[in-house]
Amino acid sequence: MNNSSNHPLSLSLTALFTASLLAGCGEEPKPAPPPPPPSIEIKIGHLAPLTGGIAHLGKDNENGARLAIEEANAANIKIDGKDAKFIMLAEDDQADPKIGTTVAQKLIDAKVVGVVGHLNSGTSIPASSVYSAANIPMISGSATNPQLTEQGLKGVFRVMGRDDQQGPALASYLAANNKPKVVAVIDDATAYGEGLANEVEKFFKGANIRVLPREKGDDKRADWKAVLTKIKGRNPDVVFYGGMDATAGPLLKQAHELNMKAVFSFGDGACTANMVELAGAATEGMLCSQAGLPPAAASRKFLDAYKARFKIEPIVYSPFTYDAMQALIAAIKGANSPDPSKYLPVLQKIEFTGATGRIAFDEKGDRRDAEMSIFQVKGGKLAPIAIIKNGKTVTFDEFMAQANSAPAPADAPKGDAGKDAPAVEPAKDAPKAAAAPDAAKK
């Protein structure tokens, strides 16, 4: 009985669907009625793991970059007098260093003029030399290993802070807020854990705070009671552990069983939702740090646009890949050319306000005054409590108030902060992946 009306409806639905599909691909030229002006296609690559354990984070990164591309296309940017059409080629690097270099080459062969990625330090570092050899600039939105920009390669950038800024940031927060007299430092004897512990110890010693002799375990240890008992005998006010959540969880749980009163603190490897699960009630009040900002602290404009476009909340790094993509596009626009040799000098000097604050690079390609975030477990949830930038500490609430002072916040972001706290996966970083040998194999 509804046959007559059914057909047109389904037809129009199909048409709509096809149209939206085409729009989603962003490759088909729109059937614009006026004669097409001379146009130029600019291809930019994006790389992140889209399969495997951290596929959800990879997709989040891709969404951030895609949003920037779509906004640029909507803005009708003209490059060299021609209508610029930005096309994003998204590839899956599977968080695997070997696959990372292979897909990097694939993108170079596809004539991309720049790259946003990779997600992991472990993939970014080997791939960076591939891009550099081909003179293709890359900007990672989430790689934190210092080595990435320490190789002296041209055109390698990141919009995220470095691991070696994290230790001092956390230590300065602890020194200012907990005012410890004695601090104990433990590490898991991996490049990541020991490196972070060294930075923390250096800061405390510089601040004339007594640091107990370093205790060490290894990255497979489950039993920390002996070490903890020894530390307990020295009554430290603060304990820092450099390691991943798989060992930090049991450590914190056992400290709780030994009735230790000290405040426990960790780096980003143990600043995860999984940590709260592993150590349960023992995590209450623990402090930890992460490079970058929690996504809830990204600009309201970005958060609204992201939600409107993808119908979900940003997970972790998408504000950073959004800024990375924006930086590339702005540099191309500024140089009035997609030629890497022409826009690279512009990119090096670029300065604008992105979703994560001011974007500018130093000579090495690291972001100037990158933020570090301090988290605390409150009520069983990891919640951001402070942002450290330029050596200055601002509480998270103040930071959010400043960020949102201009546009009236539609919905209070503070309540969501805990829920949105990033869950950094253990496989995120090269030395960490090396710490868990099988994680690197994939």
Place this chain on the structure above:
Amino acid sequence: MDIFIQQLVNGITLGAVYAVVALGYTMVYGIIQLINFAHGELVMIGAMVAFTLIGLLTSLGVPGLPAVVLATLCAMLVCALLGYAMERMAYRPLRGAPRLAPLISAIGVSIILQHLALLVWSRNPLAFPQVVKTESYALGGAAVTNIQIGILAISIFMMGGLAWLVYRTRLGTAMRATSQNPQMAALLGVDANRVIAVTFIIGAALAAVAGVMVGSYYGIAQYTMGSALGLKAFCAAVLGGIGNIPGAMLGGILLGVVEALGAGYIGDLTDNVFGSNYQDVFAFLVLIVVLVFRPSGLLGERIGDRA
């Protein structure tokens, strides 16, 4: 003094875990002179199966303790089947082969089990359900938890039960006979294949219990948890005298205590030249010294070496 008592408590708990795992190594070695390197993986599989089942049972509304007991029994069953399958497929066909062949096949089984667990339970560290709430008690200045007491009690019970089985039952007599001389035992009517299979089954079931204990104590289960634990337990078995059941218990407890005291006091004794990360070095140094003076371990091998 409080610290010293606490370190002793830490060491004894750790040692009890080593001892229970060491029992599995020593039983199998005692009967067919095979080092079953896959035993550590059985501990891991036991923990993983229990992890899944406890989660399932508690979500069905089964209260904490019965859920743990039920899950443990199921894990014992799964591990027992696995132990039997292992013996049937990887070890029995190689029984007449040179001694290295079954050793390599044991390493192979260990790798297969580890990767099987990786496929089923992922590579992430899993939070082992804490259905029994951890309570801390003060004991002479040291903190002891109910889980620690439970581990100690279960370990002692298991060791006692096993000793009873081996020295007081017909099956135990058959085991010891097979261990001394399989051909002779077979001539006298002992079904050696059956006895060896039962040994594997019992060892695997004990491994499952050890897995649940380790999981609940540390609150974590991961597909790699078996290998490090297995290695330590193997050393404990050698320290006590491999093939000897009381030896495995003694070796396990001793290794645990030496490790804990090592971690606690090496730094002080060496003015922090060596830190707590040398606790393993310290433990193995003790192992080497013991083996230099008593090559067959503390309680020795009562059965003469037939090789």
